[in-house]
Amino acid sequence: MNLKRVFEVFLGVLTAFGGFVDMGDLVANAETGARFGMSLAWAVVVGVIGIVIYAEMAGRVAALSGRPVFDVIRERLGARPALVNLVASFFINLLTLTAEIAGLAVIIELVTGINYLLWVPLAAVAVWLVIWKVKFSVIEKAFGLTGLLLCILAVALWKIGPDWGSLARSAFEPVVPATETGFTYAFFAIALLGAAMTPYEVFFFSSGAVEDGWSPSDLNLNRANVYIGFPLGGVLSLVIMASAAVVLRPRGITADTLGHVTLPVGLGLGEVAVVVLLIGMFAAIFSAAIETGLSAGYTVSQFFGWQWGKYVRPREAALFHLVVMGSICLAIGIALTTLDPIKVTEYSIVLSAAALPLTYFPILIVANDPTYVGEKTNSRPLNAIAFVYLVILLVVAVATIPLMILTKGGA
């Protein structure tokens, strides 16, 4: 491997790392850290392993067959079941897009002091402009790398100097806190799983592989991104959880706003670090908003067989861009209803978890089909783990709605 290639892989890993955390991860990890300490850390680990398996299969299928997730789903499932799949995925993606755009607006409010609702349309237009104007490779790298500023959370945690042994015990010997029930514990475990395994990440990852023109020679890049970049992103999620567990939980504070994520950094490092964190959060959420906006266009266009992507001129993929624009307009409308952005995020990640089997199962089948991937089908150990995950995801899909009702949405 030459030096340029090594640098490319390194950059890809950093981009995957910086781009891993989004609004869902920020909200779910801060909230669970504040309510459950580190006792749900295992759910993050389960989610990260799940997204690694899922994205690796989707990336491999894209690199070897040149076809992204929804194209394959339609072919394997047939038009009608795939349509049900599309409707569910599109709805959840729209909720996620709404949450990301509202999240951007909330961050601008934290900086300007002006109500976030005024920023929602502007943030959404900025997202659309970047999708329309900026090159795909620039989007990926610029926002992914700026998202690395979130590492300031780890520095703040270190500076606060928590009892690491106690944190580790809470993570490795998990118990349901006395103030919570088994149902809320299970509900938030699902939320963390959904935050780590958001379907749009895979739609974007596999469609992006096609946009970047991945070929079989890019399989190592795919592996490096998912095997190194995603777990590093998972570590960042655990740091968010630990910060909340150390600073908010002992004070009896429930993390129910994005501002709560900044408090541990303010306590540990001060104002400048808070600014760095806000830039990192903005970049990470902006990147996720772009990915979810694009994913809306990817899924619909790939299902209907329209020309899609940013690698062709907008005029040549007009319907794709129309869907992206329409989704952003819908997201603005939903956000402006004044629904709490945190609640929208919670519902989007929990419903994401419930809908995961719809897209995970077809990819698992295709990743074992030599017609698509030639000799590079799943190995036996990978299949064993992937099937265990299929069972987990099916259980989660069945349990999510009853748990949502029983816990009043995790209240």
Next chain:
Amino acid sequence: MLRPRSLLALVICVAVGCSLPATTFESYRSKAAEAADEVVSQARTAILTAHLAGQDRLLDTAVAAQLKDAEKAAIGVVQSFASVQPPDARSDHLRARILPLLERASDAIARMRFEAKRGDTASLLRLRSSLTEPAEVLERWAESVG
């Protein structure tokens, strides 16, 4: 038998966290404890935010935004609890004891937000002390009822 539409409405209502009426003293007390927990969380948020503001560890705009969110959440909880019909005389007595504490805490958070908007950190820190007492009383009471 519930019709499918009514059942769907009930499921959505429960799923989004609509509260059902309190029919016994125990359920009313449970609602009071939930309200106390929530207001204590917002009060502690305001106290920590003021502490950080006093040490210049947070942007002024972020301080005001955080206090605004805390105030909004606390007011929502107080209004929601205040509107619950007490099922009996014991509940009336409980309401008379807890509601003023909730209102005191919520009002203190609101006044902290005013001072934060004015950029008056000294007053903000003074008000922080006035929030500590109702928060502690509410916390102790919520813990005592489990």
